[in-house]
Amino acid sequence: MKKEAQLFKSLADETRLKMFWLLMNRDELCVCDIMGVLGITQSKASRHLRYLFHLGWVTDRREGVWMNYRLSVAPGSPEDKQLKLLGEILSSLPEAQALRDRLEHWLATKGQSHDGAAACQCC
Amino acid sequence: MKKEAQLFKSLADETRLKMFWLLMNRDELCVCDIMGVLGITQSKASRHLRYLFHLGWVTDRREGVWMNYRLSVAPGSPEDKQLKLLGEILSSLPEAQALRDRLEHWLATKGQSHDGAAACQCC
DNA sequence: ATCTAATAACCGGATAACCGGATGTTGTCA
DNA sequence: TGACAACATCCGGTTATCCGGTTATTAGAT
Numbered sequence A, B: 001m002k003k004e005a006q007l008f009k010s011l012a013d014e015t016r017l018k019m020f021w022l023l024m025n026r027d028e029l030c031v032c033d034i035m036g037v038l039g040i041t042q043s044k045a046s047r048h049l050r051y052l053f054h055l056g057w058v059t060d061r062r063e064g065v066w067m068n069y070r071l072s073v074a075p076g077s078p079e080d081k082q083l084k085l086l087g088e089i090l091s092s093l094p095e096a097q098a099l100r101d102r103l104e105h106w107l108a109t110k111g112q113s114h115d116g117a118a119a120c121q122c123c
Numbered sequence C: 001a002t003c004t005a006a007t008a009a010c011c012g013g014a015t016a017a018c019c020g021g022a023t024g025t026t027g028t029c030a
Numbered sequence D: 001t002g003a004c005a006a007c008a009t010c011c012g013g014t015t016a017t018c019c020g021g022t023t024a025t026t027a028g029a030t
Helices: A002-011 A015-024 A033-040 A040-056 A077-093 A094-108 B002-011 B014-025 B031-038 B042-054 B078-091 B094-108
Strands: A058-063 A066-071 B059-065 B067-071
Touching: A002 A015, A002 A077, A002 B014, A002 B031, A015 A033, A015 A040, A015 A066, A015 A094, A015 B002, A033 A040, A033 A066, A033 A094, A040 A058, A040 A066, A040 A094, A040 B094, A058 B014, A058 B059, A066 B042, A077 A094, B002 B014, B002 B078, B014 B042, B014 B078, B014 B094, B031 B042, B031 B067, B031 B094, B042 B059, B042 B067
Parallel strands: none
Antiparallel strands: A058 A066, B059 B067
16 A cells, blocks of 8 residues: 555645645646745745656646646546545635635736746746 | 645555554454554554544544544545545555455454464453 | 756755654553 | 553654755757
């Protein structure tokens, strides 16, 4: 059951939970979007996304200078069911709803200057 | 989402996963049963069970000298759904099936001497 | 080629998780 | 009351995880 414990380990971090949530709400996001929405360092964002990548939760797609990530689990697999349940659990949380709003706002204002933290140049 | 990360943290340990599995297959078990079936130390068994107890996953019931634990989550709650999914995921694993057999055998031979590891006197 | 932005990988350091063995607690029975 | 079994907790040691800061890599633009 080592593999199953590993599965839950990947969900046992608040930052990664938020990333899952963002990716459920928008099918593709680049590292800088996640940095911006969650207000975390580049190092932290990239590290966790790579972690999810190596475990097969997400795929990457390079688009010029940006690296995009999207959820990718086999339909019907345990991971898929787990993700659906996670989405169901999170969707009732005000905190998650606020995060979704933040994501919408972030994407809507791409290209304009973002305040707080070091705003990346890609947006 | 701290609470949700915590939820997954409790599932992110192979020993605890096995405990959940055993408790799903038998509605009440004492510490010594779990020690015996999993082949772990008393310290380890008790520690993890207390951990689950403090998080509300299980309730305890003293029966003389034995402490029995049973799963206890509110029906329909996220924990309940998660547990059901976990059961579904584990049930297809040969490893889990073997564990269930071991549990049956252990309970069936209660009162007789158990080989391997320090056999507890309660059985 | 060179510069720069975006991202990944690396590097200690801090913290938390896990473990076995020892010790404390509780309940039973003689 | 004393001995003992089941269990909980404490102790310290080891390992895993997470983090920010730094350094490498990659791709586009000049």
